Amino acid sequence: MNGTRPAASSPCPKCQHENEPESSTCERCGIVFSKYAPGPERFTPHLDNQGGHHHAAPMHEPMHERAPQGWSLQDLPWGKVIALALVVAVIGYFVLSKPYEVVGPAPERAQNVVIMLHGYGDTTGNFANAARRMNAKSRETSFIVVDAPLSAGLTGRAWFTGGTLEDCEEQIAQTHERVIGIVDEVLAKGVSGDRIYIAGFSQGAQMALDVGVSEKLQRPIGGLILMSGGWPNWPGAVGAKTMEGAELLSDARVLLVHGSKDPIVGIADSRSLEKALGPYTSVEMVEHEGGHRINTDASRAVGAFLAE
DSSP, X not given: OOSSSOOTTOOOTTTXXXXXXXXXXXXXXXXXXXXXXXXXXXXXXXXXXXXXXXXXXXXXXXXXXXXXXXXXXXXXXXXHHHHHHHHHHHHXXXXXXXXXXXXXXXXXXXXXXXXXXXXXXXXXXXXXXXHHHHHHHOTTEEEEEEOOSEEETTTEEESOOOOSHHHHHHHHHHHHHHHHHHHHHHHHTTOOGGGEEEEEETHHHHHHHHHHTOTTTOSOOSEEEEESOOOOOSTTOOOSSXXXXXXXXXXXXXXXXXXTTOSSSOHHHHHHHHHHHTTTSEEEEEEESOOSSOOHHHHHHHHHHHHO
């Protein structure tokens, strides 16, 4: 083939029409054979099993073969997917979930409601175990185990972490807001204030005392349950030298529970609290032989106090 016209036995390279041997153009489609340049193939030829003839494959077949493959699980950037899932989970936890866990009956069906504040570095999930032991001694009590708003270590939480004076004031304001907000939530369920107690362990006990004598509370409560606590150690908190706000507990009761072998917070701190709070409210002190923990004796003491 010399490029000027197709051979006698060859059809038009474009429309396959049979032309005269001397023709330089196609009688049907009008192309000039010498200038015709065929485009890229659009079909993949397949051999027909019947008679050995070729036929054009359907258009979608070669396109499917040449097109990039679709999504597969192996193609996903799993590192980014997991990171995104964690971010969504964390945001969902803080935005959608409540910062507490209820152990025992619902507050509106309970005889008493105890708002429990865990110690420094602890978590709601772990402290809820102590609430379950207490609930075993006081089945009619609803224990609301609150998650502290501040981070302490990789997974722990805290009510106060220190810092500058401005940092301290901001932390205490944030903590008071959380605890008082839960008191308001319980009151909104129809629970009378004299059935609501704020309890705490270690730093949580210090914060329970600080909230209990805070002018921000301004709500009647049944009392305080302070376990292995002591005097708050942040600026502006109630202390042995200034009992400002303690008169707010005049209609409440206070239970102090402390282990005589406590190596973290000495039992002398609770004895000091007993002496200082005595002129303002009814105070009961229970000492046990344990250390810095809520043991069976402590749980039994709380149950007996709530049953009075």
